[in-house]
Amino acid sequence: MGVAVVGRDSLTERAAMMRESLQKSQTITDNVVTILGSFDHRLSVLETAMRPTQIRTHSIRKAHENIDRTLKSAEVILAKFDLSRQLIQLYDPQDPSILSRIPILITLVCKKSFKSCDVVINNANVLLAKAISKLEDEFRQLLLSYSKPVEPDRLFDCLPNSLRPSPESPGHHGDSGGRNPSNNHSEHQKSISENAVYTPPALIPPRILPLLHDLAQQMVQAGHDQQLLKIYRDTRSSVLEESLRKLGVEKLSKEDVQKMAWEVLEAKIGNWIHFMRIAVKLLYAGERIVCDQIFESFDSLRDQCFGEVTASSVSVLLSFGDAIAKSKRSPEKLFVLLDMYEIMRELHSEIELIFKGKACGEIRESAFGLTKRLAQTAQETFGDFEEAVEKDATKTAVLDGTVHPLTSYVINYVKFLFDYQSTLKQLFLEFENKDGTGPQLASVTMRIMQALQTNLDGKSKQYKDPALTHLFLMNNIHYMVRSVRRSEAKDLLGDDWVQRHRRIVQQHANQYKRNAWQKILQCLTIQGLSSSGGGSSVGGDGGNSSGVSRALVKDRFKTFNIQFEELHQKQSQWTVPDSELRESLRLAVAEVLLPAYRSFVKRFGPLVESGKNPQKYIKYAVDDLERMLGEFFEGKNVNEPRR
Numbered sequence: 001m002g003v004a005v006v007g008r009d010s011l012t013e014r015a016a017m018m019r020e021s022l023q024k025s026q027t028i029t030d031n032v033v034t035i036l037g038s039f040d041h042r043l044s045v046l047e048t049a050m051r052p053t054q055i056r057t058h059s060i061r062k063a064h065e066n067i068d069r070t071l072k073s074a075e076v077i078l079a080k081f082d083l084s085r086q087l088i089q090l091y092d093p094q095d096p097s098i099l100s101r102i103p104i105l106i107t108l109v110c111k112k113s114f115k116s117c118d119v120v121i122n123n124a125n126v127l128l129a130k131a132i133s134k135l136e137d138e139f140r141q142l143l144l145s146y147s148k149p150v151e152p153d154r155l156f157d158c159l160p161n162s163l164r165p166s167p168e169s170p171g172h173h174g175d176s177g178g179r180n181p182s183n184n185h186s187e188h189q190k191s192i193s194e195n196a197v198y199t200p201p202a203l204i205p206p207r208i209l210p211l212l213h214d215l216a217q218q219m220v221q222a223g224h225d226q227q228l229l230k231i232y233r234d235t236r237s238s239v240l241e242e243s244l245r246k247l248g249v250e251k252l253s254k255e256d257v258q259k260m261a262w263e264v265l266e267a268k269i270g271n272w273i274h275f276m277r278i279a280v281k282l283l284y285a286g287e288r289i290v291c292d293q294i295f296e297s298f299d300s301l302r303d304q305c306f307g308e309v310t311a312s313s314v315s316v317l318l319s320f321g322d323a324i325a326k327s328k329r330s331p332e333k334l335f336v337l338l339d340m341y342e343i344m345r346e347l348h349s350e351i352e353l354i355f356k357g358k359a360c361g362e363i364r365e366s367a368f369g370l371t372k373r374l375a376q377t378a379q380e381t382f383g384d385f386e387e388a389v390e391k392d393a394t395k396t397a398v399l400d401g402t403v404h405p406l407t408s409y410v411i412n413y414v415k416f417l418f419d420y421q422s423t424l425k426q427l428f429l430e431f432e433n434k435d436g437t438g439p440q441l442a443s444v445t446m447r448i449m450q451a452l453q454t455n456l457d458g459k460s461k462q463y464k465d466p467a468l469t470h471l472f473l474m475n476n477i478h479y480m481v482r483s484v485r486r487s488e489a490k491d492l493l494g495d496d497w498v499q500r501h502r503r504i505v506q507q508h509a510n511q512y513k514r515n516a517w518q519k520i521l522q523c524l525t526i527q528g529l530s531s532s533g534g535g536s537s538v539g540g541d542g543g544n545s546s547g548v549s550r551a552l553v554k555d556r557f558k559t560f561n562i563q564f565e566e567l568h569q570k571q572s573q574w575t576v577p578d579s580e581l582r583e584s585l586r587l588a589v590a591e592v593l594l595p596a597y598r599s600f601v602k603r604f605g606p607l608v609e610s611g612k613n614p615q616k617y618i619k620y621a622v623d624d625l626e627r628m629l630g631e632f633f634e635g636k637n638v639n640e641p642r643r
Contacts, residue, residue: 072592081637138215139231143232146205155283158282158632201286202344203239209294210293213295216228216298220298228301229304236287237308237313240287244283250268250320253319253323254326258323265324266336272321279313280350285350287310291309300359302357303358303359307357307362308565309353310360314367318370318547331381331385334385337378345426355367386451390455390456391455399461400574400575400635401472402472404456406452406455407476421441440490453477456472466515471574471576471633473583475575475576477501477505509585517567520560524556526548548607553608556604557619571633574635582633594622598622605618
């Protein structure tokens with residue numbers, strides 16, 4: 001019961017409290033309503049006051065939207081201007097990366113959300129074509145500006161001192177004058193020319209080559225290598241040809257060569273040898289340096305450019321050599337053929353090095369083919385010479401029995417051959433048989449000498465006087481022996497050859513004495529002087545002339561005088577050109593004649609002197625004969641007075 005009362009009281013208290021709270025809440029609500037009513041009035045007033053501001057704010061927002069749209073449009077326009085600026089920069093001809101940047105730019109253009117990227121690409125391709133055209137023009141102009149013909153004096157300055165022509169030399173400026181290869185060739189000179197150092201001239205300034213290389217590289221990367229090749233070939237080949245023309249190189253046909261007098265042709269061959277050395281070692285070597293640097297890393301294009309640049313000028317040089325190799329053979333051409341063969345052999349390694357690569361293969365083959373043709377022609381000319389010597393049928397009369405022109409010609413020819421020993425050995429190797437046999441210089445030289453002897457034997461038969469026949473052979477073979485002994489031919493032919501032919505000389509000298517003096521010496525013998533009648537014979541105390549006919553003795557003296565005078569008149573017109581041989585032959589005659597004459601005069605002179613006019617028969621003292629013998633073999637004219 002009590003618990004219930006407590007609960008009711010508690011509820012009553014809570015209800016009272018709630019009522020009190022509600023009253024307070026109502027009061028607060030009324031107050032808030034009053035306040036809000038006040039706010040509503042104020043807001044109405046504020047809204048009225050804010051309306052102009054709202055209108056201005058809306059206008060500003062619209063303006064901002066317009067500004068945003070304008071900025072977006074401006075961005076597109078500026079992007080176009082930016083591309084234009086980059087294109088302008090790209091078109092700078094001094095910028096070597098011009099072509100490589102165009103594809104990047106095309107990609108950039110296409111990313112800018114243009115409506116038609118194809119249009120941009122087409123425009124860029126047009127620009128690319130213009131850029132390449134400009135690039136070609138720049139390469140052509142730069143190459144042309146620095147490609148000048150090389151003056152001859154500048155080329156001569158690049159030669160070793162031993163090969164530089166003197167200012168007064170005939171061939172200094174490339175005229176027809178030149179060295180005579182036959183007269184100025186030597187193994188020593190050959191060694192100098194082969195081992196000398198050559199300095200190729202700078203055909204284009206070194207500082208320009210990197211610029212040309214960069215331009216060439218851009219053209220190749222753009223796929224315009226053929227245009228590049230044409231520009232380089234047209235520019236450099238004409239300059240190269242002009243350099244050679246200034247040097248003196250002429251374009252001569254085979255017909256031109258065949259019509260030339262030998263003296264003119266020989267001079268031109270000498271110049272050609274000089275031109276070949278300068279062209280290969282200086283001009284073509286210099287052109288190869290230029291080509292290698294401009295077309296570095298483009299091997300096939302590099303070799304093709306070099307081959308096409310040099311093809312025309314090389315053809316001019318080789319065609320002259322080919323015309324000589326194919327011209328009519330003659331002995332005098334052998335030495336110039338050997339000179340030409342030598343220079344081609346000397347240049348062989350350089351031609352292989354300079355004209356390397358497949359593109360230059362035809363030039364290499366042409367050069368090496370000329371070398372072979374020169375060797376073949378020289379070898380055939382050598383064979384022709386041997387045959388010509390043996391069959392020489394010239395009617396040149398050597399009336400005085402001196403050295404025949406053929407002998408001196410052949411000997412000089414053989415002596416010149418020894419200036420070409422190494423060349424001839426190389427030449428003979430090219431024609432060696434598979435079994436290792438073939439022509440050798442020693443055997444060929446011996447055959448030539450034997451051919452000469454055979455021909456001289458035939459020519460000696462033209463003489464009616466056997467004594468002159470042997471004098472002629474003695475003179476000519478002695479000339480051969482003496483020339484061999486004084487030259488390198490001695491080492492080649494050997495001492496046996498020399499000794500054998502010296503004996504032949506002596507044999508002909510002996511045969512001369514026998515044929516010329518045997519008859520006159522018979523006049524000085526006692527044989528046939530005995531008299532069968534007593535009236536014409538004279539006896540002496542000593543018995544030296546006992547039973548000898550004075551008339552026969554007089555006749556002997558008279559015959560001797562006539563024969564000696566005939567011999568003197570005739571043989572003083574004969575010639576022994578070698579002074580040593582001449583004196584030894586006179587001495588050999590005097591050693592036989594003078595003692596016999598002295599003995600005859602001593603024995604039979606008194607028999608004549610005791611008669612009338614002894615001087616009519618004993619016309620000459622021994623000293624007179626000795627003096628007159630000293631006039632023999634001098635080659636005097638018939639009307640030339642005695643000494």
